[in-house]
Amino acid sequence: MAEVVIENLVKRFGQDALAVDNISFTVREGEFVTLLGPSGCGKTTTLRCIAGLETPNEGDILIGGELFTSSAKGICLPPEKRHLGMVFQSYAIWPHMSVAENVAYGLQAQRTPRAEITERVKKALDLVGLEGLGDRNATKLSGGQQQRVSLARALAYNPRVLLFDEPLSNLDAKLRERMRLELANLVKELKITSVYVTHDQAEAMVMSDRIIVMKDGRIQQEGNPHATYNEPANSFVADFIGVANIMEGKAAEGDSASGVWVEIPDLGARLLCSSGAREGVQAGADVLITVRPEYILLAENGAADQNRLEGEVREAVYLGETWDCLIQVKDYSLRVHVRGDAELRPGQSVSMAISPAKCVLLKD
Amino acid sequence: MSTDLNEAQLKAGAAAAEGMAAPVSPLGGIFNVENVSKIGSLILLALLAILPITVYLFSSFQIHTEAGAVGFTLSNYVRTFTQPKILSAIWNTLIIAFGTAFFSSIVGVALAWFHARTDMPLRGIMEPLTLIPFFLSSFLGAIAWWALAAPRTGMLNRWMIDLFGLSGPPFNIYSMTGIVMVLALFYIPYMYLFTIGSLNRMDPALEESARVCGTGVLRTALRVTIPLSTPAILSGAIIIFVVSLMLIAVVGLYVQRKIVAPRSYVTVTGKGFRPHRVSLGNWKYAAMALNLLYILMAVILPLGALFLASLNRAWLGGFRWSQLSFYNWDFILFSYDYAIDAMKNSLSLGFIGGFMTVVLCTFLSMVILRGKNRKLSSVVDYVSTLPIGVPGLVMGMAFLITWINTPLYSFPLFLLMLAYMTRYLPYGLRTITSVLQSLSPELEESSRVCGATFLGTIRKVTVPLLRPGIFAAYLMLFIMFIRELPVSALLATEDSTPMAVALYVISENEALGVVSAFALVQAVLLLIGTVIFRRLGNIEKLSV
Structure with missing residues (x-):
């Protein structure tokens, strides 16, 4: 259990391929942090640098106050000296060993007494719900069970930090959803500092204390799931996490106490935006704003302090709990999620209200 | 987090690191077991492979006299390449090498596939027999096939003439076909061994998914199984070609790099799978017949010929009980x-x-x-x-x-x-x-x-x-x-x-x-x- 500090990490593959481009972040003790991003964003490379499986070109990695990697000092502790646990995407279960032998491996490597190994292997298997399967051939287990073996193996020797490299991506959807919660609860109960890599935003939302969104080797946004979803920093984050209406506009006046008035030509309307990057916005500046579909409310008579829009339903798909619809407002098709008990049909005219707090100014 | 705190942490970290075992110091980072063993094997490789060949190449540009090596000259090469005898020998060698690589690849890969992935009968018995030629030198094969199929004294030729009343010997081992046949017989097991490892370790799901897509057994083998084993098969074929060619075929190696290297051939992951064999139906007997014919030609006939010959003190083109x-x-x-x-x-x-x-x-x-x-x-x-x-x-x-x-x-x-x-x-x-x-x-x-x-x-x-x-x-x-x-x-x-x-x-x-x-x-x-x-x-x- 320890804090992880990443300082100005740079990793190049070959001459030009920049996988990680000068990133810094801290994972506090016992915190569950997810590196989220599309493939090729550098999240796995970052994780492998923490594990000591890659040597970064620049930057430092500290775990529990100890310097594990420092390119300036020429230090890169090999993986086996770091005392971390890692769960791999392919499970990486050794096919020539039984379940118990797989789990005992890390303890044996640390020369733990035999009696203690037996006990801790049993404890680890119980913890992940594989009681009594120790003698099985690991490769004969199902995918979900194999992933549990992999987790038990990483937990068995009480690592300082747990690293997860897309551990659930090989499982089917139902199992994935169940394992998500189970995994997160287990890790939080044990209070182990965890760094989790995934491209699945729902996974990141459910499990993390904090999400770090990455793209092209750089950090786009850092924050808890709520803040990341409700106040995305830029159009990439807004679009990558959840569904977003992103619109171009011009600031009609500078930032004031109530927010920024933005003139949006596509909508033919002005919206008051009180969230996101308001500070320092000058009158006349080009800005991007975003609104989540579920924060756009259908309203005959919205409150006076809300942004009002008039439009016509173009498409409406009924999903039970909600309608997923496209509503044409002048030149823009607004994605709107409406409560399932409403009556909607294409061609219908609707009026909408959006709270200024849900209109987010983006940084790019 | 303030920068001051970070600096303090860095120092604390460095101090902690200094107190730890050797591998954390920059020098220790280079001279650990991992690097030393790798570098050691590289040095050994250089000593073994590069040094002698370089020395040899240099000496080919020198003329050796009683006084020792003299000067730098191309005359050794000029003399080699202007002799018509040598040129025709090079040409014949090329043909033999290509023929050998071609035939041994086809038969060898087919046999490997039969054994690794299909339900061909008698696999357990036939596998060691199929591999026997690999233990026998092709030199031994040449002696044996000379005893079997030399135009006048060959045992097979004599039997055929006696049995069917032929006017002349049906086989002639002293032909291009004869040479390619004997060589191919003895290189087929190489191909088999090069391929079988990768076929054995292949996830059957890869084949099964092709079958589910509506592809037949043969097509699956040709389109999925064999292509997935391309690195093994290509290296095998090229090695056989070059071995029988016996030339410095840098070009061939270059081609191998280009074709084999760029794709991903990871077929075994940490995920487990169960082996499963393809059912060939009645074709499994055809597969078995092919395998048996191979065993007859490459094992039973040559070894039998040698065995019979070893039991007669003087050999006169046929085994005689009286001389046992x-x-x-x-x-x-x-x-x-x-x-x-x-x-x-x-x-x-x-x-x-x-x-x-x-x-x-x-x-x-x-x-x-x-x-x-x-x-x-x-x-x-x-x-x-x-x-x-x-x-x-x-x-x-x-x-x-x-x-x-x-x-x-x-x-x-x-x-x-x-x-x-x-x-x-x-x-x-x-x-x-x-x-x-x-x-x-x-x-x-x-x-x-x-x-x-x-x-x-x-x-x-x-x-x-x-x-x-x-x-x-x-x-x-x-x-x-x-x-x-x-x-x-x-x-x-x-x-x-x-x-x-x-x-x-x-x-x-x-x-x-x-x-x-x-x-x-x-x-x-x-x-x-x-x-x-x-x-x-x-x-x-x-x-x-």
């Missing part, structure tokens, strides 16, 4: 010192030399496939493949020129072993890398993260998972070392004569009966060695 005698056997096994010493030499070369080569190959394959530095990996890969392009005679000569004036030359058996290691390194390396290539690197990485060291990981994860490949390589090297002729012909001294050289000398000086008996002794030793290796390799059969 065990003289040849008695002579070879108990009174012919030259032959007995040769057996001892060959066995120690095979067991000890083979082991050293396997260890070197394992480290090199890890440098090539698991190294972080891609340029270094590809250079090592290329250099360690180079010896294939060097004919045995050239390799022997190169070693002789390089080491003759050094103390190493006073240990002729050791020098011979080093030359064997160099020449056959690529074969062992191919076998091991093709298995390592199909193992996900995450299997080793997870071991390191779990706290096992570089060597610990090799011992507990890499080697056990590579076990089939390592034993296949050891077996292959053992066999090649025992059969090896060209290098030994140049490097062997009176005391270090191995069996193959002895067989050649004996075939020049003794009657066919003695030669046949000695050749069979060699075959039996190889068979025993094979049984031992297979036993060892199967103690803990992999559960994939």
Whole structure:
């Protein structure tokens, strides 16, 4: 259990391929942090640098106050000296060993007494719900069970930090959803500092204390799931996490106490935006704003302090709990999620209200 | 977090790091077990492969007189390439090499597929029989097929003439077809061995998904199974071509790099799977018939011919019961010192030399496939493949020129072993890398993260998972070392004569009966060695 500090990490593959481009972040003790991003964003490379499986070109990695990697000092502790646990995407279960032998491996490597190994292997298997399967051939287990073996193996020797490299991506959807919660609860109960890599935003939302969104080797946004979803920093984050209406506009006046008035030509309307990057916005500046579909409310008579829009339903798909619809407002098709008990049909005219707090100014 | 705090942490971290074991200091980072063993194997590779060949190349540009080597000249090459005899020999060699590679690839891959992936009957019995030609040198095959199909004295020819009243001999081993046939017969098992490892380890789901897509058995084999084994098959075909070509085929190696390298062939991940065989229906009997025909031509006929010949003291083109005698056997096994010493030499070369080569190959394959530095990996890969392009005679000569004036030359058996290691390194390396290539690197990485060291990981994860490949390589090297002729012909001294050289000398000086008996002794030793290796390799059969 320890804090992880990443300082100005740079990793190049070959001459030009920049996988990680000068990133810094801290994972506090016992915190569950997810590196989220599309493939090729550098999240796995970052994780492998923490594990000591890659040597970064620049930057430092500290775990529990100890310097594990420092390119300036020429230090890169090999993986086996770091005392971390890692769960791999392919499970990486050794096919020539039984379940118990797989789990005992890390303890044996640390020369733990035999009696203690037996006990801790049993404890680890119980913890992940594989009681009594120790003698099985690991490769004969199902995918979900194999992933549990992999987790038990990483937990068995009480690592300082747990690293997860897309551990659930090989499982089917139902199992994935169940394992998500189970995994997160287990890790939080044990209070182990965890760094989790995934491209699945729902996974990141459910499990993390904090999400770090990455793209092209750089950090786009850092924050808890709520803040990341409700106040995305830029159009990439807004679009990558959840569904977003992103619109171009011009600031009609500078930032004031109530927010920024933005003139949006596509909508033919002005919206008051009180969230996101308001500070320092000058009158006349080009800005991007975003609104989540579920924060756009259908309203005959919205409150006076809300942004009002008039439009016509173009498409409406009924999903039970909600309608997923496209509503044409002048030149823009607004994605709107409406409560399932409403009556909607294409061609219908609707009026909408959006709270200024849900209109987010983006940084790019 | 403020920068002050970070700096404090950095200092604390550095202080903690200084207190820890050696590997954290910059120098310790370079001189750890991992790097030392890798660098060591690289230096050994350079000494073995590059140095002698370079020396040899230089001397080919020099004219050697009594006063020593003189100047730099191309005249050696000019003389070589202006002799019509040599040119036509090169052309014939090309044809033979291509024919051999072509036919042995087709049959070898087909047989490997039958054995690894289908329900062909009698697999268990036929597998060792199919592999027997691999233990027999093609030199032995030539002797046997000469006894069988020489136009006038061949046993087969005589039988056919007697049986069907033919006017002339139906077979002629002294033709281009004859040469290609005998060579192909003896290279088919190479192809088989190159391919079988990768076929055995392939996830059946890859094939099953193709079958589910509506592809037939044959199409699945041709479109999925075989292409997935391309690295193994291509390396095999190219090696056979080059071996039979016996030229420095840098071009061929280059082609191999280009075709084989760029795709991903990881077929074994940490996920488990169950083996499943393709059902061939009635075609399985056709497969069996093909396999049996091969065994007849490559094993039963040649060995039978040698066996019969060994039982007659004088050979007159056919076996005669009236002349039945065990003289040849008695002579070879108990009174012919030259032959007995040769057996001892060959066995120690095979067991000890083979082991050293396997260890070197394992480290090199890890440098090539698991190294972080891609340029270094590809250079090592290329250099360690180079010896294939060097004919045995050239390799022997190169070693002789390089080491003759050094103390190493006073240990002729050791020098011979080093030359064997160099020449056959690529074969062992191919076998091991093709298995390592199909193992996900995450299997080793997870071991390191779990706290096992570089060597610990090799011992507990890499080697056990590579076990089939390592034993296949050891077996292959053992066999090649025992059969090896060209290098030994140049490097062997009176005391270090191995069996193959002895067989050649004996075939020049003794009657066919003695030669046949000695050749069979060699075959039996190889068979025993094979049984031992297979036993060892199967103690803990992999559960994939």
